[in-house]
Amino acid sequence: MALVGSASGCVQAVPQDVVEAVENIDRDLLELRADEFSSTDYTQFSHQWMTLKARAQADEDLIRWPWEPNDLEVALRQLQEEGSRTVARITKERESRRRSAEDEIAQVENRFRTMTLQVSAIDSRLLLGEKPDEIELLMKQAHALYEQGQYVRSLATPNRAVRNLTMQSAVLSSELGRYADH
DSSP states (O other): OHHHHHHTTOEESSOHHHHHHHHHHHHHHHHTTHHHHOHHHHHHHHHHHHHHHHHHHHTTTOEEOTTSOOHHHHHHHHHHHHHHHHHHHHHHHHHHHHHHHHHHHHHHHHHHHHHHHHHHHHTOHHHHTTHHHHHHHHHHHHHHHHHTTOHHHHHHHHHHHHHHHHHHHHHHHHHHHHHHHO
């Protein structure tokens, strides 16, 4: 009976709630695609987590006295704090990129609609060739990437569409100039 009483003063070497909190942060970072937004921070967090997780698993069955220092617990709590800050920062950055992608896609679509209206006004879609179809495909791709949460990649696609639009606008301006001269 004396053994039970003395054992009840002991605590686990690694508090499970801290391990679960860091696991949740790791999942959040994966869902946020942290490697796309801040690969250095994500890599550093992952390496620390893998190291501390291995130590936690090795010390899982250890019991220590409450007054004994616990470097592993301190390291896990620090990683939890750092990870929480990283999640908050990446969430904010991801939202900013989402808005940028949304704005960029809308601007390119508006420009494309304007050009399409101008082309239909002079009935010269054949003159412009396949570029309008390419632009439409690029914008569909940009929307698909945006819907998948790949905001960085979705921003690159409208840039290609803008290059095509610029070329098409030059052709259209030339055509409109010829119509004005007649």
